[in-house]
Amino acid sequence: MTVLRGRVLPPLIAFVGFLATWQAIVWIGGYPTFILPGPLVVAERFVQAWADGTFWPHLTTTLAEIAVGFTAGAAAALPTGYVLARSRLADRVVSPYLVAAQAVPILALAPLIALWFGTGLLARAIIVALVVFFPVAISAMVAVRGIDRRLLEMARSYRVTRRQRISMVEIPAALPGIIGGLRIGITLAVVGAIVAEWTGGEHGLGVLINLARGSLFDIPLLFATLVLIAIVGIVLYGSVLLVERWVVARS
Amino acid sequence: MSDAPPPAETAIRLAGLRFAFPVDGRRVEVLGGVDLAVERRSVVALVGPNGCGKSTLLRVVAGLLRAAGTVEVEGRRVAGPDPRVGLVFQEPRLLPWRTALANVAFPLEVAGRGRTEREDRARELLGLVGLREWAGARPAELSGGMRQRLAIARALALEPSVLLLDEPFSALDALTRERFNVEILRLWERIGSTIVLVTHSIPEAIFLADRVIVLSPRPATVAADVLVDLPRPRRLADLDAAVVTRTAAAIRAHLAGATDDAYAVAAGEVGRHEALEEAPR
Numbered sequence: 001m002t003v004l005r006g007r008v009l010p011p012l013i014a015f016v017g018f019l020a021t022w023q024a025i026v027w028i029g030g031y032p033t034f035i036l037p038g039p040l041v042v043a044e045r046f047v048q049a050w051a052d053g054t055f056w057p058h059l060t061t062t063l064a065e066i067a068v069g070f071t072a073g074a075a076a077a078l079p080t081g082y083v084l085a086r087s088r089l090a091d092r093v094v095s096p097y098l099v100a101a102q103a104v105p106i107l108a109l110a111p112l113i114a115l116w117f118g119t120g121l122l123a124r125a126i127i128v129a130l131v132v133f134f135p136v137a138i139s140a141m142v143a144v145r146g147i148d149r150r151l152l153e154m155a156r157s158y159r160v161t162r163r164q165r166i167s168m169v170e171i172p173a174a175l176p177g178i179i180g181g182l183r184i185g186i187t188l189a190v191v192g193a194i195v196a197e198w199t200g201g202e203h204g205l206g207v208l209i210n211l212a213r214g215s216l217f218d219i220p221l222l223f224a225t226l227v228l229i230a231i232v233g234i235v236l237y238g239s240v241l242l243v244e245r246w247v248v249a250r251s
Numbered sequence: 252m253s254d255a256p257p258p259a260e261t262a263i264r265l266a267g268l269r270f271a272f273p274v275d276g277r278r279v280e281v282l283g284g285v286d287l288a289v290e291r292r293s294v295v296a297l298v299g300p301n302g303c304g305k306s307t308l309l310r311v312v313a314g315l316l317r318a319a320g321t322v323e324v325e326g327r328r329v330a331g332p333d334p335r336v337g338l339v340f341q342e343p344r345l346l347p348w349r350t351a352l353a354n355v356a357f358p359l360e361v362a363g364r365g366r367t368e369r370e371d372r373a374r375e376l377l378g379l380v381g382l383r384e385w386a387g388a389r390p391a392e393l394s395g396g397m398r399q400r401l402a403i404a405r406a407l408a409l410e411p412s413v414l415l416l417d418e419p420f421s422a423l424d425a426l427t428r429e430r431f432n433v434e435i436l437r438l439w440e441r442i443g444s445t446i447v448l449v450t451h452s453i454p455e456a457i458f459l460a461d462r463v464i465v466l467s468p469r470p471a472t473v474a475a476d477v478l479v480d481l482p483r484p485r486r487l488a489d490l491d492a493a494v495v496t497r498t499a500a501a502i503r504a505h506l507a508g509a510t511d512d513a514y515a516v517a518a519g520e521v522g523r524h525e526a527l528e529e530a531p532r
């Protein structure tokens with residue numbers, strides 16, 4: 001009971017307060033639905049779109065892009081981060097490009113990638129991977145650099161091979177930092193997927209936003225889609241937290 | 252002591268050991284020609300002022316640093332990290348994500364021993380240092396003294412013939428420390444390895460060691476080699492014996508000329524050579 005009161009009640013109250021404020025703004029301002037629909041209208045539209053299957057193809061498309069892009073981006077970023085941390089040369093040669101690539105907004109890059117790779121899963125996954133890569137690589141680099149040198153010397157005194165050093169000392173020691181990067185990466189992956197979908201294509205939650213705003217002119221649907229995107233972000237972030245908890249408990 | 256005893260009886264032989272750290276561009280001499288022979292199954296204590304190079308000397312003997320000169324363990328050269336030498340660092344250096352048992356099993360895992368062998372041996376070692384009940388605890392759940400004992404157990408995992416202890420109990424309160432010294436002697440009697448330990452406590456050095464080596468300030472050389480003529484097994488009450496007072500006085504006399512760098516500078520006791528090294532460039 002107290003757990004319920006302590007953990008669940010405050011966010012619940014905050015959420016209800018948020019919805020009430022939203023509704024109040026709509027009432028007081030007297031905005032029409034096509035400018036700012038109230039939470040009840042949006043909730044209704046959400047349920048309807050979910051039930052009649054409007055969301056389904058778009059949601060699965062977006063999730064597939066995130067899954068492929070995030071996995072590929074993180075898989076490439078982790079070894080890169082490690083090498084950057086351990087090789088001064090690699091850091092000097094590669095880091096400027098990384099930072100430069102990061103400074104170019106993905107919004108500007110997305111049409112270019114669409115031009116080269118089309119508007120299918122591949123192009124979108126590439127964009128997601130690009131967005132995920134930087135925070136994961138940097139956090140892995142910082143985490144590996146931060147490993148206590150004295151632990152490494154201890155390991156060396158027992159004649160660890162390079163592979164043993166990586167798997168038995170460096171990875172577990174860097175894991176909290178790496179997971180922190182994955183947390184940032186997964187939320188950026190959602191943004192990346194939506195941005196990628198704006199460049200065209202038939203399905204995807206980003207496409208649905210464009211449709212709702214454009215040809216369908218269904219503003220409640222647009223809001224309902226935003227809500228769905230937010231839920232996707234929360235669920236994915238939550239699953240990274242679950243993985244983190246599992247890893248921490250196991251190690 | 253430089254007239255060498257028969258090789259089989261010598262656990263560690265150091266001859267003309269020189270070592271320097273590169274510190275922004277210049278070389279800071281830490282070991283200035285250390286000669287030392289340690290008899291098999293004996294306990295030798297190293298004392299010397301802060302920063303004189305005691306830890307460095309142990310790391311050289313353990314093969315973690317390569318120095319000019321000779322380092323031999325049991326008649327064979329030490330050319331890198333060496334399984335015949337177990338080093339317990341000044342801090343426990345445990346892996347925080349591993350349990351006590353898994354920390355002790357770490358060297359065995361690295362050496363590729365099988366799972367059951369690892370567990371059995373690690374449990375045995377935990378028992379040896381009195382931590383049998385703590386097998387599943389993480390380092391963060393252990394007290395400072397328990398962590399140090401865990402580090403000792405880990406260093407014993409590969410059955411080294413030489414155990415190097417770098418101020419193993421410096422973080423403990425005086426009473427616990429006395430108790431641990433008794434434990435160390437008991438452990439030593441059971442495992443029968445040669446022990447070299449660094450300490451800043453003269454009574455501790457006398458209580459534990461057969462010989463106390465006094466090192467000079469950096470660059471370290473052997474300033475004195477004091478025999479401790481106290482029978483074994485030793486008890487804490489022995490520390491009141493007249494021999495102890497005499498031995499302590501002898502060690503102090505040698506250490507007096509070998510005070511802490513900073514203290515020596517402040518007291519204007521540094522020789523010309525050192526004064527030059529300390530001077531700002």
Ligand SMILES: Nc1ncnc2c1ncn2[C@@H]1O[C@H](COP(=O)(O)OP(=O)(O)OP(=O)(O)O)[C@@H](O)[C@H]1O
Nearest residue numbers: 272273274281300301302303304305306307308469
């Ligand atoms: N990695 C390093 N790089 C440069 N200099 C070092 C390094 N490690 C130690 N030194 C220097 O070498 C000297 C000897 O250090 P060492 O740790 O061996 O001293 P110590 O006798 O163990 O001191 P303490 O009693 O404080 O533990 C010191 O002056 C120290 O500053």
Ligand SMILES: [Mg+2]
Nearest residue numbers: 305306341417
């Ligand atoms: Mg030291």
